[in-house]
Every structure is written in C-alpha cells, then in structure tokens.
Amino acid sequence: MNSTGFFNSVWLLVAHIPAGRVASYGQIAALLGHPRAARTVGWALHSTPDHLDIPWHRVINSQGRISTDCGEHSPGLQRYLLEQEGLQFDGDYVDMDRYQWQPDMATIEAILAKGHPLARTD
DNA sequence: ATAATGACTGGGG
DNA sequence: ACCCCAGCCATTA
Known part of the structure; x- marks a missing residue:
C-alpha cells in the first residue's frame, strides 16, 4: 500500500483530466511538484493497474x-x-494550445488533498 | 545500497 | 520537418 507514492499521485491526478482534454507527462510531473520527473510519469502510466480505470489515453x-x-x-x-x-x-x-488541460492550483490541491482511493493492492 | 529502466524533454544538427 | 543526444528521477517490470 502506498497512497502517498509518486505513482499513486500520478494516477490520482490523471483520473481527473476531463474528457476531451489532454495533459503532457511533464505537466503532470510539474503539477505534482516534480517538474523533471516526466519519464517517471510515463512509467507510472505504463504500470497502471487496469482495475483503476484511469484515462491513461489523456496523457501525451x-x-x-x-x-x-x-x-x-x-x-x-x-x-x-x-x-x-x-x-x-x-x-x-x-493542438496543445486548444486541448491541454489547464487546472487551477486550487483544483490540484483539492484533488491531492482528497487523496488516494487508488492505493495499490498487490 | 547500487544498477537498470523507461508511454519524457529541450536543444542542436 | 526529422533524427540524435544528454540529462532527468521514482521505482524495481
């Protein structure tokens, strides 16, 4: 279990990207306070447990x-x-200018504060 | 503890 | 536009 790990935060945040919008790997990393961890975001999505039903396709x-x-x-x-x-x-x-998700900080904080139901079960 | 591993990124040729 | 490269960093396929 790990509701505070980076992977978990990635899944949590990606789960809130609205349909019809996209985010970049680096953007997700930056929103989580790790602007250089884009590759790790990619890895997190690669290892997304299917049962979480995360909209992984909205990250490009x-x-x-x-x-x-x-x-x-x-x-x-x-x-x-x-x-x-x-x-x-x-x-x-x-067109990223047209489709990129642009959440305000309050939204991000609310999502992260809400925390977790995504903890891994292995 | 160390080394390997990427669904990245920005810059340069 | 394309290809290549070095830096990047949380996790362990």
Whole structure:
C-alpha cells in the first residue's frame, strides 16, 4: 500500500483530466511538484493497474503527439479514444494550445488533498 | 545500497 | 520537418 507514492499521485491526478482534454507527462510531473520527473510519469502510466480505470489515453507528450508503443495501450487505441472524445489530429499531432488541460492550483490541491482511493493492492 | 529502466524533454544538427 | 543526444528521477517490470 502506498497512497502517498509518486505513482499513486500520478494516477490520482490523471483520473481527473476531463474528457476531451489532454495533459503532457511533464505537466503532470510539474503539477505534482516534480517538474523533471516526466519519464517517471510515463512509467507510472505504463504500470497502471487496469482495475483503476484511469484515462491513461489523456496523457501525451509535450509536442502534442502520442508516445506509447505498449501493446496493451497501443498508439492506435490511444488515438481512437482521443478522437472519440472529440480531439482532432493534424497528422500525428493535436493542438496543445486548444486541448491541454489547464487546472487551477486550487483544483490540484483539492484533488491531492482528497487523496488516494487508488492505493495499490498487490 | 547500487544498477537498470523507461508511454519524457529541450536543444542542436 | 526529422533524427540524435544528454540529462532527468521514482521505482524495481
């Protein structure tokens, strides 16, 4: 159990990204107070337990491009899910200025304070 | 405790 | 636009 770990915070925050919006790995890291831990965010999402039902597809790279090459969470699936939520792609890119999630600090604090029901069960 | 591992990022060529 | 590189850092596949 680890409701305060970084992975858990990542899942918690990503769970609150609204449909039709996206965040970058670095953005999630920064919102959690670790602006250099973008890679770790990617790793956290890679190891997201399926039962948590996290909208993992709403996290893409800072260029507005899909990064995953994981079999379970494939680029094709991620793009499909995003398009289902109304995002339009220009080639391999989405317009970050248009779709990026922009929560205010109060929202973030509320989410993090609320904390946890996402603790791992292994 | 140390080493390896990435769904990253920004900069440079 | 593309490819490559070095720095990055929480976790342990």
